[in-house]
Amino acid sequence: MEFFYVLMPIAGVKIFWPGLIILGVGVGIIGGFFGMGGAWMVTPGLNILGFPMAFAIGTDIAHMAGKSLISTMRHGKFGNVDYKLGFIMLVGTIIGFEVGAQMVMWLERLGSVEKVVRYLYLILLALIAWMVFADVAKKRRKEREALARGGEVDKLATGLEWHKTFHAIKIPPMMHFKTAQIYCSAWLPITVSFLTGWLAGILGIGGGLIRMPALIYFIGCPTHVAVGTDLFEVMISGLYGTATYTYKGRTELVAAIIMLIGASIGAQIGTVATKYIKGYGIRIVFGLAVIGCAISIVLKLLAREMPTYAAYLDGGATVLILGLVAGMSLYIFLRMVAGARREVAMKKAKQ
Amino acid sequence: MWRFLRNFFSLTIMAVLLAPSIALAAGEKAAPLVVVADTRKFTGWEAWWTNLYNESHCWFTVVTVITVPVVGLIFGLITDFIMGHIGIDLTSRELAEH
Numbered sequence: 001m002e003f004f005y006v007l008m009p010i011a012g013v014k015i016f017w018p019g020l021i022i023l024g025v026g027v028g029i030i031g032g033f034f035g036m037g038g039a040w041m042v043t044p045g046l047n048i049l050g051f052p053m054a055f056a057i058g059t060d061i062a063h064m065a066g067k068s069l070i071s072t073m074r075h076g077k078f079g080n081v082d083y084k085l086g087f088i089m090l091v092g093t094i095i096g097f098e099v100g101a102q103m104v105m106w107l108e109r110l111g112s113v114e115k116v117v118r119y120l121y122l123i124l125l126a127l128i129a130w131m132v133f134a135d136v137a138k139k140r141r142k143e144r145e146a147l148a149r150g151g152e153v154d155k156l157a158t159g160l161e162w163h164k165t166f167h168a169i170k171i172p173p174m175m176h177f178k179t180a181q182i183y184c185s186a187w188l189p190i191t192v193s194f195l196t197g198w199l200a201g202i203l204g205i206g207g208g209l210i211r212m213p214a215l216i217y218f219i220g221c222p223t224h225v226a227v228g229t230d231l232f233e234v235m236i237s238g239l240y241g242t243a244t245y246t247y248k249g250r251t252e253l254v255a256a257i258i259m260l261i262g263a264s265i266g267a268q269i270g271t272v273a274t275k276y277i278k279g280y281g282i283r284i285v286f287g288l289a290v291i292g293c294a295i296s297i298v299l300k301l302l303a304r305e306m307p308t309y310a311a312y313l314d315g316g317a318t319v320l321i322l323g324l325v326a327g328m329s330l331y332i333f334l335r336m337v338a339g340a341r342r343e344v345a346m347k348k349a350k351q
Numbered sequence: 352m353w354r355f356l357r358n359f360f361s362l363t364i365m366a367v368l369l370a371p372s373i374a375l376a377a378g379e380k381a382a383p384l385v386v387v388a389d390t391r392k393f394t395g396w397e398a399w400w401t402n403l404y405n406e407s408h409c410w411f412t413v414v415t416v417i418t419v420p421v422v423g424l425i426f427g428l429i430t431d432f433i434m435g436h437i438g439i440d441l442t443s444r445e446l447a448e449h
Binding site: 007009010011012054062063065066067069070073074077078079080224239242243246247248249250251253254256257260261264265267268272274275340343344347 | 386388389392393397400401404408409411412414415416418419420422423424426427429430431434437438439440441442443444
């Protein structure tokens with residue numbers, strides 16, 4: 001059994017390395033598929049494996065940077081990354097993040113903000129989930145109406161079309177984002193990224209969970225381009241986060257590399273799966289992930305309110321998150337295998 | 352247009368350079384303690400690695416920031432090779448919809 005444990009040089013604890021690889025595969029698949037870092041999924045997993053909290057966040061960010069690089073490369077080849085949009089949004093994200101981070105520090109000096117932040121996070125997740133499912137319901141209604149008329153809905157049609165209102169605001173300079181097929185004011189992505197960065201800074205999260213739907217609903221990116229472009233941002237912010245956390249001595253590189261072995265495979269699977277799943281399929285699974293994340297936060301809040309049941313509620317939150325990771329990654333993996341089989345069979349039939 | 356972009360990126364670079372230490376400050380707070388790695392348990396590269404951590408967080412950071420993308424790239428290329436070998440087209444996506 002000793003073979004399955006590796007002593008972490010910096011943290012000084014023995015960790016079950018196959019667990020790190022499995023966790024890496026799971027979050028790699030989900031990250032590559034949705035376009036997010038997934039820190040909210042990794043940290044409970046690392047805790048279960050016995051990883052000290054002091055190193056969990058830095059190690060997670062370090063593996064996230066490597067994983068996002070792989071996913072961005074693959075999405076880039078599929079034509080899913082709008083680099084121009086990504087660079088412009090990166091600026092807004094960084095400035096917004098700094099403003100949000102400063103604001104939290106200022107609020108902390110006034111009093112405890114932790115609870116407020118958790119409630120804010122919860123409201124935000126509920127809004128995102130509502131947005132996703134309202135969009136899906138509206139799209140389906142449009143399809144039913146078109147079918148009743150004997151026609152068909154346009155391939156590019158969406159449910160919610162808020163982005164069209166924002167695109168109509170023509171404040172110079174106007175910009176054309178070729179890959180995302182968007183023509184809008186440069187101030188639109190700057191403002192949206194500033195706001196998502198600001199929220200991420202306040203909530204203390206990476207921001208992929210907020211940025212991906214913002215890219216779709218406010219900027220008007222097709223789902224696949226939103227995923228790819230978001231991953232491009234996660235990659236750069238991940239490298240930046242790796243540098244700052246490592247400089248503070250909070251990264252266990254050995255664990256990050258072991259996770260990266262699994263995550264590199266998972267990231268490719270998740271990214272390739274986007275080839276076979278329609279944009280709205282991705283949106284629905286994303287909405288379910290957001291609901292799972294929200295429930296886990298509710299459980300954690302309840303644990304604070306009811307200390308007698310804290311152990312059960314905290315345990316329940318961890319089980320829920322890890323169950324979500326396992327279930328979603330398995331679903332994405334199976335869809336990817338089915339799609340790949342179909343593609344290979346078609347190729348053989350053509351020959 | 353170019354002037355706008357130039358100003359815009361200048362401001363960004365300035366923001367990044369001026370405030371690196373406060374980024375991610377809103378994240379979960381790390382415990383306020385100094386962690387020292389126990390080098391006595393290790394030999395070879397592990398001993399070198401733990402010593403590097405104890406002696407200079409700056410060099411430790413440089414090595415980590417270079418290692419992470421390089422390792423990611425290597426594993427990514429290996430997976431690429433395997434998936435390509437299976438017969439999956441890794442260069443194009445036919446689906447075109449939102």
